[in-house]
Amino acid sequence: xxxxxxxxxxxxxxxxxxxxxxxxxxxxxxxxxxxxxxxxxxxxxxxxxxxxxxxxxxxxxxxxxxxxxxxxxxxxxxxxxxxxxxxxxxxxxxxxxxxxxxxxxxxxxxxxxxxxxxxxxxxxxxxxxxxxxxxxxxxxxxxxxxxxxxxxxxxxxxxxxxxxxxxxxxxxxxxxxxxxxxxxxxxxxxxxxxxxxxxxxxxxxxxxxxxxxxxxxxxxxxxxxxxxxxxxxxxxxxxxxxxxxxxxxxxxxxxxxxxxxxxxxxxxxxxxxxxxxxxxxxxxxxxxxxxxxxxxxxxxxxxxxxxxxxxxxxxxxxxxxxxxxxxxxxxxx
Amino acid sequence: xxxxxxxxxxxxxxxxxxxxxxxxxxxxxxxxxxxxxxxxxxxxxxxxxxxxxxxxxxxxxxxxxxxxxxxxxxxxxxxxxxxxxxxxxxxxxxxxxxxxxxxxxxxxxxxxxxxxxxxxxxxxxxxxxxxxxxxxxxxxxxxxxxxxxxxxxxxxxxxxxxxxxxxxxxxxxxxxxxxxxxxxxxxxxxxxxxxxxxxxxxxxxxxxxxxxxxxxxxxxxxxxxxxxxxxxxxxxxxxxxxxxxxxxxxxxxxxxxxxxxxxxxxxxxxxxxxxxxxxxxxxxxxxxxxxxxxxxxxxxxxxxxxxxxxxxxxxxxxxxxxxxxxxx
Numbered sequence: 001x002x003x004x005x006x007x008x009x010x011x012x013x014x015x016x017x018x019x020x021x022x023x024x025x026x027x028x029x030x031x032x033x034x035x036x037x038x039x040x041x042x043x044x045x046x047x048x049x050x051x052x053x054x055x056x057x058x059x060x061x062x063x064x065x066x067x068x069x070x071x072x073x074x075x076x077x078x079x080x081x082x083x084x085x086x087x088x089x090x091x092x093x094x095x096x097x098x099x100x101x102x103x104x105x106x107x108x109x110x111x112x113x114x115x116x117x118x119x120x121x122x123x124x125x126x127x128x129x130x131x132x133x134x135x136x137x138x139x140x141x142x143x144x145x146x147x148x149x150x151x152x153x154x155x156x157x158x159x160x161x162x163x164x165x166x167x168x169x170x171x172x173x174x175x176x177x178x179x180x181x182x183x184x185x186x187x188x189x190x191x192x193x194x195x196x197x198x199x200x201x202x203x204x205x206x207x208x209x210x211x212x213x214x215x216x217x218x219x220x221x222x223x224x225x226x227x228x229x230x231x232x233x234x235x236x237x238x239x240x241x242x243x244x245x246x247x248x249x250x251x252x253x254x255x256x257x258x259x260x261x262x263x264x265x266x267x268x269x270x271x272x273x274x275x276x277x278x279x280x281x282x283x284x285x286x287x288x289x290x291x292x293x294x295x296x297x298x299x300x301x302x303x304x305x306x307x308x309x310x311x312x313x314x315x316x317x318x319x320x321x322x323x324x325x326x327x328x329x330x331x332x333x
Numbered sequence: 334x335x336x337x338x339x340x341x342x343x344x345x346x347x348x349x350x351x352x353x354x355x356x357x358x359x360x361x362x363x364x365x366x367x368x369x370x371x372x373x374x375x376x377x378x379x380x381x382x383x384x385x386x387x388x389x390x391x392x393x394x395x396x397x398x399x400x401x402x403x404x405x406x407x408x409x410x411x412x413x414x415x416x417x418x419x420x421x422x423x424x425x426x427x428x429x430x431x432x433x434x435x436x437x438x439x440x441x442x443x444x445x446x447x448x449x450x451x452x453x454x455x456x457x458x459x460x461x462x463x464x465x466x467x468x469x470x471x472x473x474x475x476x477x478x479x480x481x482x483x484x485x486x487x488x489x490x491x492x493x494x495x496x497x498x499x500x501x502x503x504x505x506x507x508x509x510x511x512x513x514x515x516x517x518x519x520x521x522x523x524x525x526x527x528x529x530x531x532x533x534x535x536x537x538x539x540x541x542x543x544x545x546x547x548x549x550x551x552x553x554x555x556x557x558x559x560x561x562x563x564x565x566x567x568x569x570x571x572x573x574x575x576x577x578x579x580x581x582x583x584x585x586x587x588x589x590x591x592x593x594x595x596x597x598x599x600x601x602x603x604x605x606x607x608x609x610x611x612x613x614x615x616x617x618x619x620x621x622x623x624x625x626x627x628x629x630x631x632x633x634x635x636x637x638x639x640x641x642x643x644x645x646x647x648x649x650x651x652x653x654x655x656x657x658x659x660x661x
Contacts, residue, residue, distance in 0.1 A: 141534025141543055142561055191656065193528045195480065195547055195555035209480055209579050211557040213530055213545050221530045221545050223557060225482055229579050241563035243535050330528060330657050 003085075003295060004030040006058055008075050009066035010040025010047065013089055013116075017064055018042040020288040024295060031058040055082055062298075065089060069168075073098045080109035087294055089116040091176050092311035094168050096319060099312040106308045114294045114304035115311030117180040121289035123280060124249050128238060129185050131247050138244030140218075143186060145178040146225035149234040151207055163205070169198055170208040171325070172318045175226035180306070180314040182214065182222055185240075188313070189222075191215040193330040194321040196226075203229075212321045254278055335362035336625050339397045341389065341404060341412045343368050343377045344493060345427045347454060347614065348403030352381045354615040361622065367392045393419035399625035401425045405499040406506070410436040413451065417443040423450040423624035425617075429510045429646060430639030432501025437643055441636040450624035453639030455514045456613035457574055458632055459620070460589045466578065467519055469585070476582025478520055481556040483512040487572030489562040495540045502650065503540035505531055508560035509646035511574060513548065514634060517641060519578065522550040524641070528658035529649035535563055546649050547658070569595070570606040 005021050007014045010032045021029040032042050035049045048054035063079035065072055065088040072093055079086045086106070092115060093099045106113045119125050132140065168176075171194070183189065196210030197203045207229035214222035239248035255276040263269040282288070290306070297304040320331040338355055340348055343366065355363045365384035368374025378385035386392035393400075393416060400416040402409060402424060409431050416424050424444065430453050431437040444451040457463060469475060485508040493499040494507060513524065526549040535542040544560035564572050574589040592610030596603075620630045634642075644661050652659045 139534070141532065142545070142559070142563055144559065191530075193530075193547060193658070195549070195557070197479070203479070203581070207479075207581070211480060211482055211547065211555065213528065213547055213557065215530050219532060219534060221532055221534070221543055223545055223559060225577070227579070227584075229479070230584050241535070241561065243537065245565050246563065246568070328526075328658065 002026050002028050003062050003298065004028050004058065004060045005062045005064055006031045006033055006054060006060035007042065007064045007066055008033045010034035010037050010042050011066065012041065014066035015041035016287055017066055017291065018045070020285065020291050023288060024291060027295060030060055051078055061085060062087060069094055073102055076102050077105055080105045080111050083109065083111060085112040085298055087114050087116065087291070088311070090311060091168065091172055091315050091318070092308070093315060094172060096316060099315050103308050103312055112298055112304055113308045114290070114297070115306040115308065116290065117177065117306045117310065117314065118286050118290050119177040119181045120184055120306065121286035121293070123284055123286070124254065125181055128240065128247060128249060132185055132240055136245060137240050137242030137247055140186065140220050140240055140242040142221050142241045143182060143239070144223045145182065145238040147174055147178060147236050148225065148227035148230050150230050150232050151228045168318070170226040170228050171196060171198065171210050171212070171321045174228065175210065175212065175224050176314050176318045178224045179317040180310060182224070183310070183313055183317065186216045186218055186220045186222065188217045189214050189317050189333055190217045191330050191332050192317060192320040192324055194324040196325040198322055198325040210321065210325065214317070251278065335360055336398045336622055337362050337364045337396060338399045338401065338625065339364050339392050339395065340366040341400055341402045341416065342408070343373050343403060344405045345403035347427055348401065349377065350614040351401050351403065351425070351618055352377070354612070354618045356381065357615065358619065358622065364395050364397060365392050389415060397421050399423040399425065399621065403427045405493045406432050406501050407499050410440050413440040414443045417447040417449045420447060421449055422627060423452065423621060425452045425454055425621045426639070427454050428639060429501070429506055429643045430636060431643060432506065434640065434644060434647065437636070437640040441640065444636060451636035452621050452624065452630070453634045453636060454617065455511060455634040455638070456617045457511050457515055457589055458518060458634060459613045459616035461611050462587050462589060463515065466585050466587050470519060470578070470580070474582065475578060475580030475585060478554055478578060478580045480554060480579045481516050481519065482577040483516065483556060483558040484573055484575045485512045486559055486561050486563050488564045488566060488568065489536060489542060495538065497540060502646070504542045504560050504562040505529070505544035505649050506646045509544065509546060509558065509649060510639070510642035512558045512576070513642040513645040514638060515576065516548065516556050517638070520550055520552070520554055522552050522554060524548045524645050524661045525551045526658045526660055527645055527648035527652050529652040531649065531653035535561070544649060548645060569604050570608070
């Protein structure tokens, strides 16, 4: 069969998804719903502003929720009531009450659901998990991950990243990715202790940096670095150390392509920054990967790979880290 | 006149690097070494062309200017007290200063009473990369320091290091003190609170081999530190000391032992990262020799510095027990 998809939210994430839906066989990207925008970033598809009209006219099989986080619950609720399969971006929500409610809605309706924890589909992170599962480090003892970049949207007017209430800061927006990947690899977390700039008035909206220590139920000890405090660049690292070995990744080391262009006569060389990239085949794109896995699960009639529970637990870890920063105490989950 | 130096104990491998450094420095006489183990002491003294003393008092009677102590951690106090009582001008004691605060305080008091300069071996202070970033920070080049993410990971050294009766603990007491000292030097602030997760997931024995610490300083700056003996035996080098320093005016990554080559040794089926960076032990010994000559050293850690670093490690053990941060 062909799955008809309606994307909700015509912003950056919606347009990324749109590109990949259109690359998938057996998928028809049929419509975009965005009540808040007159102009959407997805072209060539019908743009609806009203949910009921869209539902009646398009009759989608899948609702792909790419709205700002605060609207996730409302669209999960409507999509589940209509019996649609749901793909929902991360974070699932910013409160545990909402997360529990979403889990409840998905459970009661029985609709297929996948959370947008795309890091599991990044080749370097999927590979690490595969090596870990193959026993390449023996029994794991410690794990460290880091995700470091400049402050997103810096210099932009009305930058919602600078508003903790909206973005949740570096812990809830950025290293939520790591929390999900870590939980996928090492199981549930027992205790969280964190330091960060969550409570700092001084740096609000300018820089954010968090160092989070995790104790997993399995005994593994973890550490996550989240930075929106770097002046420039984007870098990820991880290291898994076990009782018979180590695997480590550093994006700075795995750039398969670097180049610097020479300035032309009369041009300033300082404007020619070095480019450093890690290109992959289009078929290995992580966003394509997560959507492909979702469709495969729907076809096979099995539970999609990132469940609503997974999405909730990642938020639980992040909120515990925020609580730890605020209270100065270790937080038990 | 040559500066007269003696070594007390070759239990710690650093005694060998100190002895090696002495041989390269002009104006120094390596008078002799004491070791409770005659075979080890004799072999070491032979290789360095110096005299082995089976009786410590005989060595301390040789009008020494300075004494270097590389014993098991638990024996630092007794040897420092003996050397101080013998009236040497300066002592270089391996880190950690001791295994308890009481021992550390007693050592500091004994040296104060005898007018002996007590130095603790924190060679990382002498890293040119570290000194350069410290200068940049002191000049305001990174703005206000917000956080420091450190690692001091290594291989399991084995031997007495894993015998708590001699070492006072495992990876946490062994590796916390270096970076705790570096952080304190960079921030100029004291640690007030420590949180730690400690375990034995690498060797599954009764010593700790895993330590993830978070340290809070009295100005609100925070630091984390991985002290684990997590490097496997085939790792290309012994371990690392790294700092990511986050400031309001920029970020710095310091990798103290990055200056190395990669060596693919087919004959031994091994890959290694042998280092070519400045010899930190030699730089440290040079600075310490100033104290042996009655001059003032510039950089070396004192007994108090050693005690402050030990307090962080001891707080980490307490925190792991109660599973909450504790005051230092």
